[in-house]
Amino acid sequence: MKTWIYIFLLFSLRPLFAQEPDAPKLIVGIVVDQMRDEYLQRFRDKFVEDGFRRLMDEGFRFKEMHFNYVPTYTGPGHASIYTGTTPAVHGIVGNHWVQAADRKVIYCVDDEQVKTLGVAGKSGKKSPGQLLSTTLSDQLKLAGQFKPRVLSVSLKDRAAILPGGFFADWAFWLDKQSGKMISSSFYGHSLPAWVDDFNRQGRARQWLAHPWETLLPLKSYAESYADDNPYEQLFPGEEHPVFPHDLPAIRQKMGLELLYHTPFGNDFLAEFAKAAIEGEDLGNHPGTSDMLMISFSSTDVVGHRYGPQSVEVEDTYLRLDRTLSALFRYLDEKIGKGRYLLFLTSDHGVAEVPAFIKDKKGAAGYFNSDSLFQGLKARLFELFHDSLAIAAYNHQIYFNPEKMPPMYEAKKAIYEAVKDYYLQQEGVARVYTEYDMAACGSGDAYCDELSRGFLPARSGEVLILLKPGWLSHEMRGSSHGSPYNYDTHVPFLLYGWHIPKGANSERVFINDVAPTICELLGIDLPSGNTGKGLTNKF
Ligand SMILES: [Zn+2]
Known part of the structure; x- marks a missing residue:
C-alpha cells in the first residue's frame, strides 16, 4: 500500500519539478560562401585553436559532404542547405532563371510587391516568394508556436532571405551603395532600432579605411601560388594583383561595394551578427530555442576574383578563422558553452582557374x-x-x-x-x-x-x-556551378549542444543538413525534405 502512495506522489508532483525542456538556447547556422572542404586541411596549421579547429577538434566533422545536383550556385545552395531538398523541389533552380509564364528573366529573391526598408531604392524589394518548401527555421517556428526568434543575416540578399524561409522574423543584407544593412516590408514595417543604431556607426566605411595587408608575413603563405601571377583580377588602378591592396584608393573608384571583395566584409557581418544577438536578445527567451543564420559572402567574391590557390583566398580564410574564434568566444560568454548548437557548411565550392591548369598542362578550358x-x-x-x-x-x-x-x-x-x-x-x-x-x-x-x-x-x-575543369568565365579568376568534386565537396561541421566529438568519412549530401538538425531538435522536417538525418553516424 505504502509503495502505491509513493508512486502516486512521484507522478503527481513530477510536473512541479519538471526541468526546462532539454533544448539549445540558440541554434547558429553558418554558411561560408564558396568554401571547399579542402581548405580545412590546407590551412589547418595556420588556424588558431578555437576557430575552425574548435569545430574540427571538439565537434563532429562530416568529411565527405557533397552537393548532389546541378547547378551549384549561391541561391540554390542556401535553399538546399536549409530546406533539406534540391532545386527540383525547393524551386530555386539558379540565381536567375527564365520564368515560364512570360519568359522573363527573374532573380531568385526579387519581389515587386514589397518595399525596401532602410534606404531609398530597389535593393530591398526582395522576399522568399519564389521558395516552394519550408526551411529548417520555418519548422522551428511551427514547432514552437512561432515563439522562437529567427534571424538571418548576410551581405548577399539571397544568402540571407532563402535560409530564413517564410517565417523568419527578419532577414538583413547589405545595401552596396550606402553600406547599410537593410531589409524588406515582407518582414516588418520599419527596421528595428538596433539596426538603425548599427547603421549609424558607418562600419562599412571604417573597415575600408586601411590597406589590405596579409595577416601573416607574405613569405609564409606556402599553401598558395605566388602573389604576383597572371590568374587574378586587378582592382581598378592596380597594375599587379599583389599585396598590399590600397583599399582607401580603390574605394574611391568602386564605392562601398568594395567591402564584398575583401575579408573585412566578414568582420563587418560578424559585428552585425553580434548586434543582432544583443538587439533581439537571442538565446534568452525562456522555453524556446532561437535561431541565427549567418552567411559569409566575402569568401565567394574574393574566390571569384583570385581563385582557390591565391594568397588572397588563404588570407581571407585565416582572417575568417580569427573572426569565428572571437564569435565562438562571444557565444560561450553570452549563451553559454554547451547551450548553443552550431553548424557550419557551404553553398558550393569552386573550380581551379582554368588558365592556371592549362599552363600546368592539365585538362581545363574556357567555354x-x-x-x-x-x-x-x-x-x-x-x-x-x-x-x-x-x-x-x-x-x-x-x-x-x-x-x-x-x-x-x-x-x-x-x-x-x-x-x-x-x-x-569544345568543352x-x-x-x-x-x-x-x-x-x-x-x-x-x-x-x-x-x-x-x-x-x-x-x-x-x-x-x-x-567537361571537368571547364568554365564560362573571363581568363582571370574562377567560378563554380558544376557537378564535379571541386564544386560539390564542402565542409559540414557541428558543435555544441548534444554534439559528440568525432568524424565520419561516408559520402553524405547537402540535403541531409536540415534533417540532421531537425533530428537533433526533435522537430518535423521541412515540407519538401528529401534528405536523411545523420545523427546515427555520430
Ligand atoms: Zn559565387
Whole structure:
C-alpha cells in the first residue's frame, strides 16, 4: 500500500519539478560562401585553436559532404542547405532563371510587391516568394508556436532571405551603395532600432579605411601560388594583383561595394551578427530555442576574383578563422558553452582557374557561352526558319513556347539539333533535354544530378554539361556551378549542444543538413525534405 502512495506522489508532483525542456538556447547556422572542404586541411596549421579547429577538434566533422545536383550556385545552395531538398523541389533552380509564364528573366529573391526598408531604392524589394518548401527555421517556428526568434543575416540578399524561409522574423543584407544593412516590408514595417543604431556607426566605411595587408608575413603563405601571377583580377588602378591592396584608393573608384571583395566584409557581418544577438536578445527567451543564420559572402567574391590557390583566398580564410574564434568566444560568454548548437557548411565550392591548369598542362578550358548561344540561334534559324531559342542561363537553353511545335516528335527534332550543335563544341561533355530529365535514374549519375536541379516551369529545355575543369568565365579568376568534386565537396561541421566529438568519412549530401538538425531538435522536417538525418553516424 505504502509503495502505491509513493508512486502516486512521484507522478503527481513530477510536473512541479519538471526541468526546462532539454533544448539549445540558440541554434547558429553558418554558411561560408564558396568554401571547399579542402581548405580545412590546407590551412589547418595556420588556424588558431578555437576557430575552425574548435569545430574540427571538439565537434563532429562530416568529411565527405557533397552537393548532389546541378547547378551549384549561391541561391540554390542556401535553399538546399536549409530546406533539406534540391532545386527540383525547393524551386530555386539558379540565381536567375527564365520564368515560364512570360519568359522573363527573374532573380531568385526579387519581389515587386514589397518595399525596401532602410534606404531609398530597389535593393530591398526582395522576399522568399519564389521558395516552394519550408526551411529548417520555418519548422522551428511551427514547432514552437512561432515563439522562437529567427534571424538571418548576410551581405548577399539571397544568402540571407532563402535560409530564413517564410517565417523568419527578419532577414538583413547589405545595401552596396550606402553600406547599410537593410531589409524588406515582407518582414516588418520599419527596421528595428538596433539596426538603425548599427547603421549609424558607418562600419562599412571604417573597415575600408586601411590597406589590405596579409595577416601573416607574405613569405609564409606556402599553401598558395605566388602573389604576383597572371590568374587574378586587378582592382581598378592596380597594375599587379599583389599585396598590399590600397583599399582607401580603390574605394574611391568602386564605392562601398568594395567591402564584398575583401575579408573585412566578414568582420563587418560578424559585428552585425553580434548586434543582432544583443538587439533581439537571442538565446534568452525562456522555453524556446532561437535561431541565427549567418552567411559569409566575402569568401565567394574574393574566390571569384583570385581563385582557390591565391594568397588572397588563404588570407581571407585565416582572417575568417580569427573572426569565428572571437564569435565562438562571444557565444560561450553570452549563451553559454554547451547551450548553443552550431553548424557550419557551404553553398558550393569552386573550380581551379582554368588558365592556371592549362599552363600546368592539365585538362581545363574556357567555354564562351554567349557567343556559342548566338551561333545556336543562327543554326536553328537555318534549319527551322524561325527564332526558337530565346535565352541561355545556367548552361540551359530556353525556348519560346509560342514558336515551338506542340507535338513531341517535332519538338524532339529541334532539341536533337541543339544537342548536335553543342556536342560539336569544345568543352562539352554531354547534352540532355527535358525529355531526358524525366527518364533519369537509370545509372547516369550526371543525368540524376541535373534532374535534381531541374524544375520544368523554371529550367531550360536543353541542359549542357561541360567537361571537368571547364568554365564560362573571363581568363582571370574562377567560378563554380558544376557537378564535379571541386564544386560539390564542402565542409559540414557541428558543435555544441548534444554534439559528440568525432568524424565520419561516408559520402553524405547537402540535403541531409536540415534533417540532421531537425533530428537533433526533435522537430518535423521541412515540407519538401528529401534528405536523411545523420545523427546515427555520430
Ligand atoms: Zn559565387
